[in-house]
Amino acid sequence: EPEVTQTPSHQVTQMGQEVILRCVPISNHLYFYWYRQILGQKVEFLVSFYNNEISEKSEIFDDQFSVERPDGSNFTLKIRSTKLEDSAMYFCASSEDRFGYTFGSGTRLTVV
Amino acid sequence: SQQGEEDPQALSIQEGENATMNCSYKTSINNLQWYRQNSGRGLVHLILIRSNEREKHSGRLRVTLDTSKKSSSLLITASRAADTASYFCATIAQGGAQKLVFGQGTRLTINP
Known part of the structure; x- marks a missing residue:
């Protein structure tokens, strides 16, 4: 069964650093x-x-966040200057029809 | 907000018993979905029920939807220890909205 793949599974970063979370959606899906x-x-x-x-x-x-689909397969979430309160599990999802979703297994972001 | 409450917040039953979880929402919806999340892990899609459907089955799962009461229930029959997880309902509003709005979830524990 097709999957949404997220990397890394866990990321630890220092406060103020930039992080990029990566996702590969299902190939024929249009909504991310x-x-x-x-x-x-x-x-x-x-x-x-x-x-x-x-x-x-x-x-x-807010302005600290941005998303990009740089190469037609990856879908990224960038946090420019991380704060302690950005610590969370981040899930990527994709959908063929914007009603049925497939979620990735998540990236656990820890800001220290 | 679009989402209401799920109840109970926590449910503990014996293996083999049936588990029922309820979800309420506030706005008109296109569909309602149920997800399972094992502790600290990803979201697994269980079932989607559209606003014009009243009941749906998938294996040991039975979902009902009452749009007049803006509520849904998830029944897991003949529970197993492996069903221990958090269960979330999520709605997509009618109209152009694309986002899923999640409830707080029910933490289900199946005791062997």
């Missing part, structure tokens, strides 16, 4: 998403991406 889950809390929407542009973003997704 990032979500995050702070430990013990619910999963929160960050951003959706379609046709090479952001289609919707949450208030969490």
